Amino acid sequence: MDDDQLSRIFAALADPTRRDMVARLAVGDATVGELADPYDVSVQAVSKHIKVLADAGLVSQSKDAQRRPCHLEAKVFDLMTKWIERYRQQAQQRYERLDAVLAEMRSDEQPSDRGNRQQGAAS
């Protein structure tokens, strides 16, 4: 379903090289060779990266003689944005609601150390 594509999109963008390629393609279409140029890896590796991006629907390829110009598909980004915004807003609202509750509690009783959350694993 949609869920599967979402997985592929996120997985595709989890790689810094692929994100870099997306950034490059946002400027303008480019062939596989042109995309491979800045990197220190084989053209085959880049070709694989493009396949991952294409499978996620982030990139489409056309034909120009032997060349396969890559084109960024902006609309797919909407899927991601929609997913993110949904939960961001939900969490945000909950946070604000909690904040209001805490404020109310503070006006009633004296603050204890409830809600001592700590960040896990500093890396």
Add this chain to the structure above:
Amino acid sequence: MDDDQLSRIFAALADPTRRDMVARLAVGDATVGELADPYDVSVQAVSKHIKVLADAGLVSQSKDAQRRPCHLEAKVFDLMTKWIERYRQQAQQRYERLDAVLAEMRSDEQPSDRGNRQQGAAS
């Protein structure tokens, strides 16, 4: 620096189980056991998933006796949204610009091979 976290965030959300957990946490905080309940995997597996989410900064954990309630960190989503929006807009604008150019071209000469998307971008 930031790039590394972005990678971790995207990688964390590439897994449907973890996305599901995020959806669950958007509703409200939950302990590891509560999060594990709906799934058919071991608690240890869920614990690992939470660690991945925490390392990405998407989730924080607090202490409540033996329990470790998990809390969704909404602000980290902004990092993602910012990244996405940047390239989405860039690509969108380019697309619209190209569209205008094509419209102009169409008014001059007749279209020959449509569907062949090409764009030099030779820099």
Add this chain to the structure above:
DNA sequence: GTTGTATTCAACCATTCAGTTGAGGAAGGA
């Protein structure tokens, strides 16, 4: 036809990852 260029396919290797089981640590309740 032959050569050259652009790209992909195939097989392989090393690493990472999601799952498992088993053991252990920390806290509450008997």
Add this chain to the structure above:
DNA sequence: TCCTTCCTCAACTGAATGGTTGAATACAAC
């Protein structure tokens, strides 16, 4: 104290991933 609950750590396994090299395909140009 002993027992149970909640959670994490450690070690292992099989699958996926990112990289490599070498061969194959497709097209252009000579």
